[in-house]
Amino acid sequence: MSSEARDDQIFKALADARRRAMLDLLKAAPRTTGDLCEHFAASLDRCTVMQHLGVLERAGLVIAVREGRTRWNYLNAAPFKEIHDRWISPYAMEAVSLLARMKRDMEED
Incomplete structure (x- = not known):
């Protein structure tokens, strides 16, 4: 799969608020599928969570890692790092450079 197609999959996955909420829960700690189903029981059935x-x-x-009948779900931070490196980091460096120039200009006055 090309990196562009993979990026498309990532951004499409992140487009849904319920999936982002699941990722927020997994960011705090790994959870079983049952735990996630319980958390979203008011709004989603088990099939939809799956x-x-x-x-x-x-x-x-x-x-996802299976341990017997239990399925543990872990957040994979690597794709987020790749997105940061490609899309966010270059803009952040520009902002830091701008702030450094502004600081230097203000100190010279």
């Missing part, structure tokens, strides 16, 4: 987890897993944002 579908969302499938989208996150195919995008590489979640890693």
